[in-house]
Structures are given as C-alpha cells and as structure tokens.
Amino acid sequence: MTTLAITGGQVLLPDITVARADVLIDQDDGEILEIGDDLAGDVDETLDASDSLVTPGFVNGHCHVAMTLLRGYADDKSLDAWLQEDIWPTEAELTPEDVNLGAKLGLLEMIKSGTTAFADMYFMVPQIADAVEEAGLRARLGHGIVTVASDDEEARADAREGLEVARELDGRADGRISTAFMPHSLTTVGAEYLDEFVPQAREIGVPIHYHANETANEVAPIVEERGVRPMAYAAERGMVEPEDFIAHGVHLDESEIALLAEAGTSVIHCPASNMKLASGMAPVQRMLDAGVTVGIGTDGAASNNDLSMLDEARDAAMIGKIAGEDASAVPAEAVVEMMTQGSADAIGLDTGYLEEGAPADLAVIDLEQAHLTPRHDLVSHLAYAAAAADVRHTVCDGQVLMRDREVLSLDADAVRTQASEAAEALVARAEE
Ligand SMILES: CSC[C@H]1O[C@@H](n2cnc3c(O)ncnc32)[C@H](O)[C@@H]1O
Ligand SMILES: [Zn+2]
Numbered sequence: 162m163t164t165l166a167i168t169g170g171q172v173l174l175p176d177i178t179v180a181r182a183d184v185l186i187d188q189d190d191g192e193i194l195e196i197g198d199d200l201a202g203d204v205d206e207t208l209d210a211s212d213s214l215v216t217p218g219f220v221n222g223h224c225h226v227a228m229t230l231l232r233g234y235a236d237d238k239s240l241d242a243w244l245q246e247d248i249w250p251t252e253a254e255l256t257p258e259d260v261n262l263g264a265k266l267g268l269l270e271m272i273k274s275g276t277t278a279f280a281d282m283y284f285m286v287p288q289i290a291d292a293v294e295e296a297g298l299r300a301r302l303g304h305g306i307v308t309v310a311s312d313d314e315e316a317r318a319d320a321r322e323g324l325e326v327a328r329e330l331d332g333r334a335d336g337r338i339s340t341a342f343m344p345h346s347l348t349t350v351g352a353e354y355l356d357e358f359v360p361q362a363r364e365i366g367v368p369i370h371y372h373a374n375e376t377a378n379e380v381a382p383i384v385e386e387r388g389v390r391p392m393a394y395a396a397e398r399g400m401v402e403p404e405d406f407i408a409h410g411v412h413l414d415e416s417e418i419a420l421l422a423e424a425g426t427s428v429i430h431c432p433a434s435n436m437k438l439a440s441g442m443a444p445v446q447r448m449l450d451a452g453v454t455v456g457i458g459t460d461g462a463a464s465n466n467d468l469s470m471l472d473e474a475r476d477a478a479m480i481g482k483i484a485g486e487d488a489s490a491v492p493a494e495a496v497v498e499m500m501t502q503g504s505a506d507a508i509g510l511d512t513g514y515l516e517e518g519a520p521a522d523l524a525v526i527d528l529e530q531a532h533l534t535p536r537h538d539l540v541s542h543l544a545y546a547a548a549a550a551d552v553r554h555t556v557c558d559g560q561v562l563m564r565d566r567e568v569l570s571l572d573a574d575a576v577r578t579q580a581s582e583a584a585e586a587l588v589a590r591a592e593e
Contacts, residue, residue, distance in 0.1 A: 162187055162188075162189055163187075163188040163189055163205050163206075164185060164186060164187060164188065164194070164202055164203060164204050164205050164206070165185075165186040165188050165204075165205065165206045165207070165208065165521075165556070165559060165561065166183055166184065166185050166186070166200060166204040166206070166207045166208070167183060167184040167186070167207075167208045167210045167215055167523070167525065167554075167556075168183045168200075168207055168208070168209060168210060168211075169183070169209060169210050169211035169212075169213070170182070170183070170184075170210025170211065170213045170214060170215040170525060171213070171214050171215065171528075171539060172184060172196060172214075172215045172515060173214060173215065173216040173217065173497070173501075173515065173539070173540070173543070174515065174516070175502065175514040175515070175516055177494045177497055177498055177540055178540075179214065179539045179540065181198065182196050182197055182198055182215075183196070183197065183198065183200050183210075184196050184215060184515065184521075184523070185200045185201075185202055185204070186521040186556070186559045187521075187559065188205075188206075188521075188559040188560065189559070190559070191520060191521050191558035191559035191560070192518060192519065192520060192521055192559065193515060193516065193517055193518065193519050193520075193521050194517065195517060196515060196516065196517060206561070208525065208554045208556070208561065208564065210525045210553075210554075212527070212528050212529045213525045213526055213527055213528055213529075213553060214525070214526040214528055214539050214542070214543070215515070215523055215524075215525050215526075216275070216501070216515075216523065216524050216525075216526060216543065217277075217501040217502070217512070217513050217514055217515050217522060217523055217524075218275060218276060218277025218278060218512065218513075218522035218523050218524050218555065218556070218557060219274070219275050219276045219277065219470035219471070219500050219501065219504075219524065220276070220277070220278045220279065220456065220470075220500065220501060220503075220504035220505045220508065220510070220512060220513050221271065221276050221278070221279035221280070221457075221458050221459055221468065221470055221473075221504065222279070222280055222406065222408075222429035222456035222457060222458040222503075222504035222507050222508050223280055223282075223370075223406075223408040223409075223429040223431055223456075223458030223459075223460060224267070224279050224280065224281045224282075224458060224459055224460065224461060224468065225281065225282060225283050225305075225460065225461035225463075226263070226264045226267035226268065226271075226279065226281050226283070226289060226292075226461075226468070227255075227259070227260045227261075227263030227264045227267065227283050227285075227288075227289060228263065228267075228283075228461030228462050228463045228464075229263050229264075229266040229267040229270065229461075229462040229468070229580065230255075230259060230262070230263040230266070230580060230583060230584040230587055231248065231251060231252075231461070231462070231463035231584070232462040232463055232466050232467075233463075233466055234247065234251065234463060234584075234588060235247030235248060235463065236437075236466070238438070239376070239438055239439055239440075240375060240376050240378075240438045240440055241376070241378060243438060243464070248463060250591055251587065251588065251591040252284070253591075254587055254590040254591045255284065255285070255587065257285045257287075257288045258288070258583065259583045259584075259587055260283065260284065260285040260288040260289060261285075261288035261289070261291055261292055262576070262579050262580040262583045263580060263583070263584075264288065264289045264292035264293070265292045265295070265296065265571060265576045265579075265580065266576055266577065266580035267462060267468055268292055268293065268296035268298060268571065269296070269568060269571050269573055269576050269577070270462075270467065270468045270469070270549075271296075271298060271468055272296065272297075272298070272555050272562045272563050272568050272570070272571070273549060273552060273555075273563065273566075273568060274467075274468065274469040274470060274471060274549035274552055275470065275471070275524030275526070275549070275552040275555055276298070276468070276470050276524075276555075277298055277299060277512065277522040277523070277524070277555060277556070277557040277562075278298060278299035278300065278504075278505065278508075278510050278512045278513070278522060278557075279298065279299075279300050279301075279458075280300070280301040280302075280303075280341070280370060280406070280429070280458070280508040281300055281301070281302050281303070282303050282304075282305040282343040282345070282370060282408075283304075283305055284304065284305060286302050286303065286304050286326045286330060287326075287330065289302055290302060290330050290333055290334070290338055293334060293337065293338055294333065294334040294337075294338070295570065295571065296562070296570050296571055297337075297557050297558065297560050297562045297570040298337065298557050298562070299337045299338075299510055299512060299520075299522065299557060299558065300337070300338055300339070301338075301339045301340065301341050301368075301370075301508050301509065301510060302326070302330060302338060302339075302340055302341075303323065303326060303327065303340055303341040303342060303343030303367075303370060304319075304322050304323045304325075304326040304327075304343060305323075305343050305344075305345045306319045306320050306322075306323045306343065306344045306345055306350055306354070306358075307319065307345045307349045307350065308320070308349070308350045308351045308354050309348075309349045309350075309351070316351065316354055317354070317357075320344075320350075320354050320357070320358040321358075323342050323343060323344070323358065323362075324342065324358065324361055324362060324365065326340060327340040327341065327342050327362060327365050327367045328340075328365050331365075331367065335558070337557075337558060339367075339509070339510065340367050341367050341368045341369065341370045341508075342358070342359070342362030342365070342367050342368070342369050342370075343369070343370045343371060344358075344359075344369070344371045344400075345371065345372060346371055346372040346373065346375070346379065347371065347372075347373055347379065347383060347391050347394060347395055348379050348382060348383065350371075352394075352398065355398040355400065356398060359398055359399050359400055360399065363399070368402075368404040368405050368406065368508075368509055369400045369402070369404075369405045370405065370406050370407070370408070370508075371395075371400065371407060371408070372407070372408045372409055373391055373392065373395065373407040373408070373409065373410060374391050374392070374407070374409060374410050374411055374412040374413050374417070375408070375409035375410075375411055375412075375435075375440050376411070376412065376438075376440045376441070377412055377441070379391065379412070380412050390414060390416060390417050391417070392413065392416075392417035392420050392421060393416070393417070393420065395407075396420060396424070401420060401421065401424045401426045402424060402425075402426060403424065403425035403426065404509055405424075405426045405427070406426065406427040406428070406429055406456070406507045406508055406509075407421075407426065407427075407428055407429070408428075408429045408431060408458060408460070409428075409429070409430075409431055409434075409435060409440065409443065410428040410429075410430070410443055410448070411435055411440050411441040411442065411443045412441060413428075413443075413444060413448070415447075418444065418447055418448055418451045418453060419451060421448070421451075421453045422448075422451040422452045422453045425454070426453075427453065427454040427455065427456060427506065427507030427508075428443075428448055428453055428454070428455050428456070428507070429455075429456045429457065429458040429504065429507055429508075430443050430445055430455055430456070430457050430458070430477055430499070431457075431458045431459065431460040431473075432457075432473060432476035432477045432479075432480045432481075433459065433460070433464075433465045433472065433473055433476045434459070434460035434461075434464040434465055435480070436476065436480060437464050437465065437466075438464055442480055442483060442484035443480075443484065444484060444485075445477065445481045445484065445485075445490075445491050446481055446484070446485040446487070446490040446491055447485070449491075449495060454503060454506050454507050455499050455503055455507070456499055456500075456503045456504030456505070456506070456507035456508065457470065457473050457474065457477055457496070457499045457500045457503070457504055458473070458504070459472075459473050467549070469548070469549040470500050471543070471547050471548055471549055471551075472548070472549070473500065474496045474497065474499075474500050474543065474544050475496075475544065475545055475546075477491060477496050477499065477500075478491050478492070478493060478496045478544050478545065481495075481496075492544075493538075493540050493541045493543070493544035493545060494540055496544040497540050497543050497544055501513040501514065502514050520558060521556055521557075521558065521559040522556065522557045522558065523555075523556050524552050524554070524555050524556075525552070525553045525554040525555075526543070526547055526551050526552055526553070527551050527552070527553045528542070528551075530551055532546050532548070533546055533547060533551065552566075553565060553566060
C-alpha cells in the first residue's frame with residue numbers, strides 16, 4: 162500500500178466544524194484511512210498543512226468547462242442575446258481539439274482553486290473525458306442536447322448522441338467519470354424528444370440534468386403553451402426524479418419548490434452567472450427550508466468569468482441574503498455545506514466529505530494570509546474571505562494534483578499557451 166499524509170492542519174469535518182488533525186490516505190484505493198492527531202501507519206509521501214485548513218475538494222455542480230475559450234469574449238448581455246448573438250455562433254466553429262484544450266484550461270483552473278469534482282454539459286464530450294482523465298479530477302459528464310432550430314433527423318441524432326455518451330463514457334478514468342443524460346433546457350428541447358428519449362436514459366440508469374427556470378423568458382412560454390409551471394411540465398416528462406438535478410432554478414414558485422422537495426430532485430445554484438446575465442435571484446433559503454438539496458456551480462467561464470468555487474461560495478452567501486431580505490439567510494455553514502456535500506449529493510458522486518473510508522478528495526488552504534487573519538472562524542473564512550490563490554495543495558482519488566501551488570497532472574504553461582492560441586483562432590473563424 163502507498164500512503165500519503167496531510168500533516169499539521171485543521172480539518173473541516175462533515176458536520177461543518179473544524180478540528181486539528183492529520184489525514185492518512187491509501188493512494189492505491191484512493192481512500193482516507195485515518196483522520197486523527199496521532200497517525201499510526203507508515204507514510205510514503207507527506208503534504209504539509211501547517212497554518213492551513215484541509216477541506217473536502219470543492220464540487221462544482223454545473224459547468225461547461227470548455228467555455229474557458231470564450232472567457233471575456235461576450236460580456237454584459239442577457240442570456241438570450243448572449244447565447245444567440247455571440248455564444249452559439251462561435252460554438253458552431255469549435256473543433257474537437259478546441260474542446261479538449263478549453264477543458265484542460267478549465268481543469269487547470271479548477272485544480273488551482275481546490276475543485277476536485279464537477280458536473281459538465283457540453284458538446285464533443287469524449288474530448289472532455291480525455292482531459293478529465295489526464296487532469297485527474299472526478300466528473301459527471303453529458304452531451305448537451307438542443308433540438309430547436311434542427312429538423313427531426315438532426316434532433317433525433319443529437320438525442321441519440323446524448324444516450325451514447327451516457328452509455329459509453331460511464332466508468333471511464335478508473336471510475337472517476339460518470340455520465341448523465343443532458344437535454345439543454347425545457348425550452349430548447351422539444352417535448353416529443355424528451356418523451357421519447359428520457360425513458361431510454363432511465364434504462365441506461367443515468368440521471369437527467371438540464372437548465373430550468375433560469376430566466377423569466379423560459380417560464381412564460383411553458384405556462385402559456387402548456388398551462389403548467391416548468392417543473393410540473395418536467396415532471397410530466399419524467400424528469401423530476403431523486404437522481405435528477407437542475408441548473409439555476411431562479412424563477413421557481415412555491416409549488417415548484419414543494420415538487421422538487423417531494424421528488425428529491427436537486428438544484429444547482431449558479432449565483433455569479435445569474436447575476437452577470439441578470440437572470441435573477443434564486444430562492445435558495447426557501448429551497449433549503451423546504452428540504453431541497455442545493456449545490457453550487459459556476460456555470461461556464463463565459464458567464465462568470467472564473468471557475469473558482471470560493472468566489473461562488475461568497476456570491477451565494479451574499480445574494481442569498483439579498484434574495485431573502487434577511488442577513489441570516491444562506492449563512493456561512495450552509496454555503497460550505499452546499500459547495501461540498503450539497504453539490505456532491507446533487508450530482509450523485511460519492512465525494513465532498515472527509516472521514517475514514519471516504520474518497521481522498523481534498524484541498525489544503527493556506528491560512529497565512531492577511532485576508533485570512535485573525536482566525537476566529539475558519540468556516541466563515543471559507544465562505545467569505547478565502548480565494549483561489551490561497552489553495553496550496555489539491556488531491557483527488559488519493560493522487561496529488563497540485564503540490565505547493567504547482568499543478569502536477571497538467572503542464573500549466575503549455576495548456577495556457579495552446580488554449581489561448583485555440584481561442585484566438587476560434588474567434589477569428591467565427592468573425593470571418
Ligand atoms: C448544448 S451544450 C450546453 C450549452 O449551454 C450553453 N450555456 C452556457 N451557459 C448557459 C446558461 O447559463 N444557460 C443556458 N445555456 C448556457 C453553452 O453555451 C452550450 O451551448
Ligand atoms: Zn449552464
């Protein structure tokens with residue numbers, strides 16, 4: 162057995178308290194062997210965590226990781242204008258190599274900011290899976306299906322690709338990759354395709370993930386044409402099950418929150434994207450009060466514009482208070498829970514907590530920083546004050562992905578250079 166010890170740190174425990182402890186990991190099995198003050202076993206490799214907080218690796222519950230190539234390309238627009246005028250025409254020019262490089266750039270950023278698992282919806286998913294395999298993270302991946310503006314043959318081919326990705330990529334990268342069936346949204350995929358293909362995804366046994374109730378523009382047409390709220394419409398299509406998770410959930414009414422709570426369907430809150438695209442304020446405290454599992458996601462880097470879950474946590478706490486008109490809404494403990502176990506439960510991955518027998522997915526945060534001084538409350542620091550640059554080490558599945566701020570699984574300089582060249586060429590093709 163090869164072992165890794167994380168020594169000298171404070172450890173964030175599953176009940177969102179912090180205790181002084183070391184962590185011993187079995188690198189062969191990728192599991193935590195022991196958390197305690199006086200480790201017993203032999204140690205092959207050590208990561209220093211003195212003056213540091215050892216947290217579960219953060220879990221980004223909704224992303225389009227290859228969209229790093231479009232970071233800063235089109236800002237300051239609402240969702241519909243942004244997608245239709247800028248993003249979709251440019252994405253039409255993407256090559257498989259672009260998607261691989263964009264994904265690697267996003268994964269580099271995730272490792273540097275302490276994220277060890279994520280859910281992702283995009284095109285050319287095998288190229289994303291290759292990047293995940295190389296970078297060493299965990300992921301739930303799916304092909305984003307869009308049928309509006311396609312003829313029937315194209316729409317069905319797109320949905321079939323969604324099934325194929327779900328079937329073929331599940332279990333790749335030594336089990337670090339899982340899959341889901343991912344219709345883009347309730348307004349961009351026709352009911353006839355949902356009705357035909359969702360039952361086939363159930364046969365494969367994968368969750369369904371989709372954007373829902375992100376903007377008011379997405380709710381009104383369903384209410385007008387179908388006479389029901391979007392989540393009731395989704396439930397009629399069999400898309401509101403315990404393993405399913407929706408992204409955004411900004412414009413959910415009380416009946417829809419109750420439906421999600423009753424069904425056990427989770428919501429991934431994307432506060433930065435919701436603010437940037439002016440989509441609105443999600444009713445996060447009301448969802449938590451109703452018993453809905455809520456995770457946190459960055460959405461893509463083109464609507465955020467970064468992939469740091471620490472930024473996202475702060476945004477979630479801040480906007481949660483504004484939305485609830487209550488300074489005690491969405492407190493630090495809730496945010497820290499959402500960015501770890503909440504997201505992990507929502508996307509159905511066994512990660513997001515540190516205890517014996519748990520997957521060895523963690524991040525070590527350097528507390529020797531002016532902005533993290535004094536240390537009254539480390540949970541408060543995680544939610545409100547820590548930043549991506551404070552992450553010292555990142556470990557996933559027992560493997561050290563970043564040691565002392567040096568990423569080991571990817572060549573950071575090469576990834577940045579290649580991705581930036583690919584991004585420039587992509588935009589030049591799109592603007593031709
Ligand atoms: C079909 S693959 C995924 C698709 O989603 C687009 N996208 C990125 N951010 C958002 C968002 O906030 N709402 C809806 N769709 C979004 C992305 O550009 C891809 O085309
Ligand atoms: Zn999205």
